[in-house]
Amino acid sequence: MPSAGEVGGHPAGEELLALVEQQRALLQREDEVHRVLVRVVLDGGGLGEVAEAVAGFYGGAAAVTTSDGRVLAGAGSLDGVDDLTSLPCFDRTGRLVVEDEPVGWRDPAGSADPTRALVRVVAGSSDLGVLAAFSPGPALSPTDVHVLERAATVAALAITKEQAVAAVEGRYRAEFLRDLLAGRAGEPADAVSHAASLGWDLDRPMAVVVAETDENDAESTRSADEVRALQDRFARAWVQAVRARDASMAVAGFSQEVVLLQPVEADADADAVLRRVGELVRVVRGDGGGGRRTFTLGVSRTVSSAADLPRAYEEAQTAVQVGRQVEGGSGVAHFDQLGIDRLLALVPDSADLRRFVNESLGELATDDAPENADLRHTLSVLIDTNLNVAETARRLFFHYNTLRYRIAKLERMLGPFTTDPQLRLTLALALRVHRMKGL
Numbered sequence: 001m002p003s004a005g006e007v008g009g010h011p012a013g014e015e016l017l018a019l020v021e022q023q024r025a026l027l028q029r030e031d032e033v034h035r036v037l038v039r040v041v042l043d044g045g046g047l048g049e050v051a052e053a054v055a056g057f058y059g060g061a062a063a064v065t066t067s068d069g070r071v072l073a074g075a076g077s078l079d080g081v082d083d084l085t086s087l088p089c090f091d092r093t094g095r096l097v098v099e100d101e102p103v104g105w106r107d108p109a110g111s112a113d114p115t116r117a118l119v120r121v122v123a124g125s126s127d128l129g130v131l132a133a134f135s136p137g138p139a140l141s142p143t144d145v146h147v148l149e150r151a152a153t154v155a156a157l158a159i160t161k162e163q164a165v166a167a168v169e170g171r172y173r174a175e176f177l178r179d180l181l182a183g184r185a186g187e188p189a190d191a192v193s194h195a196a197s198l199g200w201d202l203d204r205p206m207a208v209v210v211a212e213t214d215e216n217d218a219e220s221t222r223s224a225d226e227v228r229a230l231q232d233r234f235a236r237a238w239v240q241a242v243r244a245r246d247a248s249m250a251v252a253g254f255s256q257e258v259v260l261l262q263p264v265e266a267d268a269d270a271d272a273v274l275r276r277v278g279e280l281v282r283v284v285r286g287d288g289g290g291g292r293r294t295f296t297l298g299v300s301r302t303v304s305s306a307a308d309l310p311r312a313y314e315e316a317q318t319a320v321q322v323g324r325q326v327e328g329g330s331g332v333a334h335f336d337q338l339g340i341d342r343l344l345a346l347v348p349d350s351a352d353l354r355r356f357v358n359e360s361l362g363e364l365a366t367d368d369a370p371e372n373a374d375l376r377h378t379l380s381v382l383i384d385t386n387l388n389v390a391e392t393a394r395r396l397f398f399h400y401n402t403l404r405y406r407i408a409k410l411e412r413m414l415g416p417f418t419t420d421p422q423l424r425l426t427l428a429l430a431l432r433v434h435r436m437k438g439l
Contacts, residue, residue: 026143033057033147037154046162047073050155054133057147060115061134064155066233067127069096069286070240072159078136087134089116095286098130105145114139119148123156128163131155170235173198174252177259180306181208181313188306195306201248205266207273208300208312211238211284212257212320213293214329234258234293241283257320259313264302270334273299281332296324299334321345325436344433353433360430362413376431378406379414383428387418 036056040049047064054062055076061084063074071094074084081087085094089101098118106114117140121129131152133140140148176185176194180202185191195202213234217227235253242251242260251260260280264273277299298319300312315335322345323333335342347353358365364372364379378396385391393403407418417423 029143030147030150033150037151040154041157045158047155047158048075050131050151050158051075054131054148054151057151058133058135058140058144060136063096063132063134064121064159065096065098065130065132066236066240067098067129068233068237069098069130070094070237071096072129072240076134078134084134089113091286093283093286096130096132101132103130105140105142108139116140117145117148119145119152121152121155121159123160128156128159170239170252173250174254177250177252178254180250181259181309183307183310185306191306195250198250199247200250200261201263202250202261202306204263205268205302205304206261206309206312207264207277207302208309208316209260209262209277210257210298210313210316210320211259211281211295212298212317212324213295214324215293217256230293231256234295237284238280241280244283245280259316261309262299266302266304268302270299270336273302274332274334278332294330296320296327296329297332298323299332301335318342318345340429340432341436344429344436353436357430357434360426361434364413365430365434375406375410375413376434378403379410379417379427380431382407382410383424383431387424 036053039045040053043049051062051064051073052075061074061076061078061081063084064072066072071085078084084090089097091097101118102112103118103120106112106117108114115135115137116132118130118132120127121131131148133144133148135144176198179185180191180195185194192202213231217231220227222230231253235258238253238258238260239251242249246263249260249263251258253259262273262277262280264276268276277297281297298316298321300315300319303309303312319333319335319338322338322341323331325345326341327333344353361376363369364376367373378392381392381395382389385395389400389403389407392398393400396403398406411417414427415423417427
C-alpha cells in the first residue's frame with residue numbers, strides 16, 4: 001500500500017493537490033476582496049472608490065453605470081485604450097450599450113468578449129445600475145464574476161446613499177428653480193446670489209429649455225410607482241448630462257418635465273442655441289438605448305436677467321406645446337422659429353381648423369386618392385419658392401413640362417392661386433394646418 005508521500009507523487013494525487021491549492025488561492029483572493037470592500041464601506045466610499053477597487057481586482061478597468069448604461073463612475077485603464085468609452089460596447093455618446101451586453105459570466109467559446117463582464121446592481125426589487133469589469137486578459141472566470149457580484153452589493157449601498165442625498169438636494173434645488181421661474185425668488189441680485197450658493201451661475205445670458213415627456217402621466221396605465229421611477233430616471237439623465245458638460249447650469253426635474261437654463265452667447269441666433277441644446281439632447285437620448293422616455297423640447301428666447309426668466313419659461317412651454325402639435329412629439333422647437341404655427345395653435349377648436357382645411361384644399365385635404373399627398377407636396381414647394389417654377393422643378397426633380405402640367409391640375413382643383421395672392425395665402429395656411437398633428 002503506497003504511503004501518503006507516494007500518493008502525492010501519483011498523477012491523481014497531484015491533481016488533487018493542485019485542486020486544493022487552487023481552492024486555497026481562490027479563498028485567499030475572496031478574503032482579500034472582502035477586506036477591500038469592507039474598507040470601502042467603513043470609509044464611506046462612493047462609486048468612485050468601488051470602481052477603483054474593482055479595477056484593482058482585475059488589473060484593468062471598471063465602470064458603474066445607470067441601468068441604461070450612463071457612466072456614473074469609472075477607474076483604471078487598459079493598454080492601448082485612451083478612454084474606456086471608446087470600446088465597442090459603448091456608443092458615441094459614451095453610454096454603455098447594456099441592452100446588447102449579456103450579464104454574468106461569458107463562455108470564452110461564445111461571441112461576447114470574455115475579458116469583460118457585467119452584473120446588475122440591485123437593492124431589493126430596485127434595479128439601480130450595472131457594474132462592469134474590463135480585464136486586460138485572460139478571460140474572466142466564473143469566480144471573477146462572483147467577486148464582481150460581491151462588489152455590486154457595495155455599489156448598491158453607495159448608489160442608494162448618493163440617491164438619498166441627491167433626492168434631498170434635488171428637491172431643494174427644484175423648489176428654488178420653480179420659484180425663480182414663477183417670479184417668486186425675490187430681487188434678481190438676491191436670486192443670482194442664492195443660485196451661486198447652489199453652484200448655479202445665473203449672471204449670464206441664458207435660454208430656458210423645457211423637456212416634457214410625451215406620455216401623459218395623468219392618463220397613464222402604469223402604476224404610480226412606475227411613473228415616478230420613470231420620471232426620476234428621466235430627470236437624472238438630464239442632470240447627469242448637464243453636469244458632465246457644465247456643472248454651473250441650473251437644472252431640475254418637475255412633475256412631467258425637466259427645466260434647464262442653457263447659457264448662450266448674447267448675440268446667438270435660434271439656430272446656434274438649438275445646436276448647443278441639441279448636443280445635450282443627443283446625450284440624453286443616447287443611440288436608441290433602452291428605458292428612455294420620449295420627450296418634446298422647447299427653447300425660449302435669450303434673456304440677460306433673472307427677472308426675465310418667468311417670461312422665458314412661458315415661451316419654452318409654448319414651444320413645447322406648439323412643437324408637439326406640429327410635429328406630433330419628440331421634436332425640438334425654438335420659440336422664435338414657431339412662426340405662424342404659434343398663432344394657429346391658439347385656435348381652441350380643432351373642428352374649426354379641420355373645416356378650414358377641408359374648405360380650402362377640397363379633395364386634397366384627404367388621402368382618398370393616391371396622388372393627393374404628392375400634389376400637396378408640389379403645392380407646398382411652389383408656395384415656398386414663391387411660384388418659381390424652375391426652382392420648384394429642381395427641388396422636386398421634375399421635368400419643367402411635368403411641373404407645368406401639375407400646376408394646371410392644381411389650379412383646376414383649387415382655383416387660380418398663381419395669380420391670386422389672397423388664395424395663395426389661404427392655401428399656405430391650410431397646408432400648415434394640415435401638417436399639424438392631432439386635428
